[in-house]
Amino acid sequence: MDVTFSDYIESLKITGDFFLHPEETLDEITTELTGVAVPIQKELLLRKIKYVMDSNEAEVIGITLEDILNTLEEVTQ
């Protein structure tokens, strides 16, 4: 994960060997996470990206949404 942040997430690129169908859902997740305040509020963001997943009928394999947020939290600490 490549993150640029100050007191908010300025830019974010999520990379890895996971599967996400449809793949374009990742762009929406990235958009949802960009601009949020640091330190991040994981519970709130989890709800937001679950909504993105549901509205795209998306399915992720090989990684969880919690993994993404845990990494983001770790990187921005």
Add this chain to the structure above:
Amino acid sequence: MTKFRMIPFTSLNAFTNMALDGAIMESVRKGISKPTIRFYGWDPSAISIGFFQGIENEVNLDATQKDGVDVIRRLTGGGAVYHDLAGEVTYSLIAPVELFPENIIESYQTICDDVIYALCQLGIDAVFSPINDILVNDRKISGNAQTRRNGILLQHGTILYSVDVDKMFTYLNVSDQKISDKQINSIQERVTSVFDLTTASLDELKKALIIGFKRNREVEFGDYSDLEKEHAQKLIHDRFNNKTWTYRL
């Protein structure tokens, strides 16, 4: 029973290979082409990276450039793969999603069972290992990846005929640390190939795969349509041989 088109093995460059998958997905979606199974090799050898991977993290670009190894981003997720010109057979299966289980793992297994059947024809006892691998004695012999777009399923996968782990490590970045002999041994212990396990030739593997993919389907042999070839050229230019796509700029 739905009739499939089967396109025999051809070796093509990475950009054409991936663009043909994209073009066939579109023509199957429009109902112009039948669901399709194709077999192919990679000439020149290539690295394919998963849809979500960072190219600089995964690929030693200096080495690939120096040796003329193509680098391409796939339509599918998953990890980086070294496709050796002489070391593997790749298949793609492209069909409407409703022909396969809705559950993604089950659909992987359905298609991987055809590969397992093919390997069985060569005397190799292989098993499906979720999410997307085929193993022999806990060693990987085949990796597979799937996407579903606009009602069309694409699954492609490689079956290792022979493995050159040293070469693989020349082009793939395994870690920032220098790769030790121990690590190479560890990878060698985790992969296997048809050549390691049998006396079967590459041609015999290709024939066995045809049998495997034909066994539960009505199949007619065919070729790429002119429309698919034309569309593939456009996809090569706009996407697969375009830095914006490859580097995810």
